[in-house]
Amino acid sequence: MSFDIEIDNLRVAYGRSTAIDGMSCRLEGGKIYGLLGRNGAGKTSLLAVLSAFRQASSGTVRVDGEDPFENARLMREICFVREGNDGTELLRIKDLLGLGASLRPNWDQAYAEKLVQRFELPLGKRVNQLSLGKRSAARVTIALASRCPLTIFDEAYLGMDAPSRYGFYEEVLNDYLEYPRTVILSTHLIEEFGSLFEQVLIMDRGQLLVQEETDQLRERGTAITGPVEVVDRFVAGMPVLSEQTLGRTKSATVNQTLSAERRRDARAAGLDLGPVALQDLFIHLTEPKDREKRS
Numbered sequence: 001m002s003f004d005i006e007i008d009n010l011r012v013a014y015g016r017s018t019a020i021d022g023m024s025c026r027l028e029g030g031k032i033y034g035l036l037g038r039n040g041a042g043k044t045s046l047l048a049v050l051s052a053f054r055q056a057s058s059g060t061v062r063v064d065g066e067d068p069f070e071n072a073r074l075m076r077e078i079c080f081v082r083e084g085n086d087g088t089e090l091l092r093i094k095d096l097l098g099l100g101a102s103l104r105p106n107w108d109q110a111y112a113e114k115l116v117q118r119f120e121l122p123l124g125k126r127v128n129q130l131s132l133g134k135r136s137a138a139r140v141t142i143a144l145a146s147r148c149p150l151t152i153f154d155e156a157y158l159g160m161d162a163p164s165r166y167g168f169y170e171e172v173l174n175d176y177l178e179y180p181r182t183v184i185l186s187t188h189l190i191e192e193f194g195s196l197f198e199q200v201l202i203m204d205r206g207q208l209l210v211q212e213e214t215d216q217l218r219e220r221g222t223a224i225t226g227p228v229e230v231v232d233r234f235v236a237g238m239p240v241l242s243e244q245t246l247g248r249t250k251s252a253t254v255n256q257t258l259s260a261e262r263r264r265d266a267r268a269a270g271l272d273l274g275p276v277a278l279q280d281l282f283i284h285l286t287e288p289k290d291r292e293k294r295s
């Protein structure tokens, strides 16, 4: 089971400061969405509204057709994982699992135990006695084993070392494939998690800048690799997003889709062509100068 989401002209304000300023979009259920945005773009504010931690200042939000705020049915079926105190700090891990089992209708105890082993979580320790990375792993364990139709990870991997983050990535993907649901994953580790995303949402200064299929987004640019001087000649006059040189080989990413003819020229010159790195595109799209150009 997975939930559709509809957001219409959403505004979230903290006193006089506006965090989300008229955002509208529709997220079809049963996909993994990547939510990207620079610091302060409004990602956590959006996710807090979707998961009923905060009420919209105006506009409407519908999760599975209903307003999530103070909605008892939806509260049992939406998981929101983020760093910070959530009232469970004094619970032992085994009690945290017990809480998941009693509150979440789709709870899978066997899977929870498997994750406890995978992340080497000490069942007898309290949440506030764990390291930052283990605390994140405990929250991820609860969220995955809850199998909520809407599962939201807001930089949920904070403090996790590289093998644990890889474990997180693998579990999200494999469990999602077996039990499809709507997953929103907000991250600053764009390249590390990018291949999980079916669709990417980019927020910028409280608004939705991009909502696009990941593959389509990657095709907005081209990575051109080959001998330094051949690459330089080929990209002359094109908008270059990033460049890397290793010895006599260079890779340049251009913010341009190449015509069939230019692609043939590139191949004839011995150049390799590939999709753009999401991170390069993200940096480019959220750069102040480009924001001004678009407006």
Ligand SMILES: Nc1ncnc2c1ncn2[C@@H]1O[C@H](COP(=O)(O)OP(=O)(O)OP(=O)(O)O)[C@@H](O)[C@H]1O
Binding pocket: 014, 017, 018, 019, 037, 038, 039, 040, 041, 042, 043, 044, 045, 046
């Ligand atoms: N409790 C709060 N009180 C006042 N302002 C807030 C509060 N929470 C967030 N804001 C402001 O709202 C804006 C959006 O913040 P938000 O945390 O949603 O951004 P974010 O995209 O999640 O950022 P980050 O990537 O740094 O976590 C920021 O300007 C922030 O200062």
